[in-house]
Amino acid sequence: MASPARYNPHMPEYEPVIGLEVHAQLRTRSKMFCSCPADYQAAPPNTRVCPVCLGLPGTLPVINREAIRSIIMTGLALHCEIAEETKFDRKNYTYPDLMKGYQISQYDLPICHDGYLDIDVDGGRKRIGIERVHMEEDVAKLFHRVDPATGEGYSLVDVNRSGVPLMEMVGRPDLRSAEEARTYLVAYRSILQYLGVSTGSMEEGSFRCDANVSLRPVGTSAFGTKVEVKNMNSFRAVFRAIEFEIDRQSKRLERGERIAMETRGWVEEKGITISLRSKEEANDYRYFPEPDLPPLHVAPAWIAELEELLPELPEPRKARFMAADGAEGYGLSGYDASLLTDSPALADYFEEAVAAVRPAAPAAPAAPATTPPSGSPTG
Ligand SMILES: [Zn+2]
Incomplete structure (x- = not known):
């Protein structure tokens, strides 16, 4: 096993601790909670919409069975426990791309939890823990424009993506280098492609990754202050953004400065991360069980049947x-x-x-x- 020190050439006395959160759109025919086609990528703007995914009052969501099937298959492939009793929750926040003013997600009872993914690194095998895989819905897409005549900015909303099934996988902070993170991400995408549940295209935005990066003195077990990095559009960008962040945090610690708990965005053209928002301003999502959906019971016989179907x-x-x-x-x-x-x-x-x-x-x-x-x- 490689010494942890070699993972951080920037400052060997500090060890990087990295965890990834990966969102994958599922390749179902229809959206997560309505019957609109989910093939939004090539569709003209706002043509894949209905009262449910537009978030109109009085509409009721219906759970997409195929999406649940896909997430169970994924959980099984990641050696997860599959919850037989699960539910959906409302995550409340406001943003122009969120049609209802809340997102239907899963809070305390994810469908899949406690699995792992083995990766081959440095000539050896390493096991990376999977905390959970849960189901939620994607949001609409915003296009920011500038009016050439007035120079004023404005935004357009395409609701086609709203309600497309989105599967979030939260990995444990077991990764120790940018290379391990990239290897793990490639391995996860590969599994989704083998299962046929997602295209796994980062370029198209159907596979998106956020990285939590922190440093801690080698030999200690407490976590350092973590920074969340977003906006990476390729595997290479994930690698570079994590490398940049390890270097940036190493230099701050070297100067005796504190690491701010914040969300940073990767700027591809400049090869840097920039601060997007401080975590102190983090939203309180006020999760509560989704009242428009009944709890979801997953029959053990169905889980066993899907296990048999794993390729x-x-x-x-x-x-x-x-x-x-x-x-x-x-x-x-x-x-x-x-x-x-x-x-x-x-x-x-x-x-x-x-x-x-x-x-x-x-x-x-x-x-x-x-x-x-x-x-x-x-x-
Ligand atoms: Zn719809």
């Missing part, structure tokens, strides 16, 4: 790709196996390509007419 996930598939060349394995290096199994599409393509040229491969029946006779050279 081969990236981790076992990678192990199989590394197994001795033969009927199942391909004898690949860990590096090659990782590259090929991160994306299910690439892994499938690889297996199909091998099957097409390897007579003894299990997928050979897929190409019977072209399979060369045994004894022929293979690729």
Whole structure:
């Protein structure tokens, strides 16, 4: 196991402590609580809306079963406990992109909790705890513009995204470097893509990550003051933003300055984080159980059924790709196996390509007419 000191080249006596919160939009046909199509990305503005997702008074939400199915599959893949008794709660705040003045989310009873995700780092395996995975709804999208004639700013609202199912995964602060954070994020996205529950596209905004970063003296267990970093639009941005933050906080501590508890935003063009708001002004969300939805009972039989339906996930598939060349394995290096199994599409393509040229491969029946006779050279 690597010494923690090597994780912080900026100031080795301090150890970075990093936890990620990841929001993933689910690929359901309809939105979380209404029957509007959830394919908002390519739709003209404000064409995927109804009284429910517009937040009009008197409307009632209905839970999307497919979204619940997706989150349970995700929880199972992350070795989580799946709650049989769960509920939705109202998170109250006001912002122009929040149509109802509250977001339906989950507070104290998330559907999935206490799981883990194993990642390969520094030639070893590391287990990262998952605190919870819960279900909520996305908000509308704001477009900020400047009127060229007057120079005045104004904003446009596209409500299409409002109510799209959003799954939030909260990881435990077990990550110790920007590289570990990136590896973990890639591994999580890979699982979602294998399950087919999310596109996992950071560029499109269907996969978004916030990072909590703090430092503490090496050898201590108490957490330092944490800073939340937002607005990263790529895996590279997540890596760079965390690196920047470790460096910034190291330098402050070196100068004997305090770290302010705040939310910071990543500015891609400048490669820096800037303060967005102080945590002292943090909202009190006044959570309470959503009165328009009944508690949600998840039948153990359904959980067992979904467990049976889990596909081969990236981790076992990678192990199989590394197994001795033969009927199942391909004898690949860990590096090659990782590259090929991160994306299910690439892994499938690889297996199909091998099957097409390897007579003894299990997928050979897929190409019977072209399979060369045994004894022929293979690729
Ligand atoms: Zn709607």
